[in-house]
Amino acid sequence: MSLVSLITGGTRGIGFAIAERLLARGHDVAVTGTTSSGAARAEHALAGTCGDPGRVLGLVCDVRDPAAVDLAVETVVARFGGLDVLVNNAGVGGGAPVSELPYDEWRRIIDTNLSGVFYGCRAALPHLKARGRGWIVNLSSLASTNAFAGGAAYCASKAGLNAFTEALMQEVRHDDIRVSCILPGSVATGFSGREPETGANWKLSPDDVARVVEDLLDHPGRSLPSRVEIRPSRPPG
């Protein structure tokens, strides 16, 4: 039986690279994004890499909306017959100095990066428990431990995510549900309006992070890497 994976924010960047790797392992894979064009483009591209459109599903789902997240999880389970792996990857950057940070911007970042992960886990857990085992991988950031000026909302969202991940890990590890977070440094993607090519000669590639997800899935069952940091080995001086 092939494993079923759901990757939030898998239409591009790190999430897309994770989808490519999990498809190559034989998983059935669903990716989500905020637009129907992005979801359709990703579905088409991923189907091309694995040669089997039946194993790929692109869904529109804004992770800030708990009802939409519930629906996405139910759609995946109905299509593929269950769920084994949830990768909470969808995330946004941005921000401003606290005295100038608009309330809407604070909510956009916290609702996406932290509440969205809670909604995903809450919706997925009954299905992982029904399988008798599963994996949840949350995409945090080194910004969760290395806070920077102007990043209060983003850094707080990711620091909160680390604590959320650890609490959930404690709750469900005896159910054979393995919960981990990955804390990447700079990754060459279009995150937060950047040019994906900028710094690509020294930044991590999206696939470097995707490899960590694979390592987590392959790790022997008696041990649980609950928090993994990964950073560029040669950042500019």
Ligand SMILES: NC(=O)c1ccc[n+]([C@@H]2O[C@H](COP(=O)([O-])OP(=O)(O)OC[C@H]3O[C@@H](n4cnc5c(N)ncnc54)[C@H](OP(=O)(O)O)[C@@H]3O)[C@@H](O)[C@H]2O)c1
């Ligand atoms: N790039 C870095 O340097 C870096 C470093 C550390 C951690 N991270 C973390 O890694 C994760 C992925 O980042 P990335 O660099 O791959 O970013 P990216 O290229 O900007 O991709 C972000 C993905 O998240 C989706 N997304 C954004 N808001 C969403 C929402 N409200 N609901 C559902 N999907 C949403 C986007 O969908 P649309 O296409 O529809 O917008 C897109 O698929 C994020 O959690 C980020 O914080 C990134």
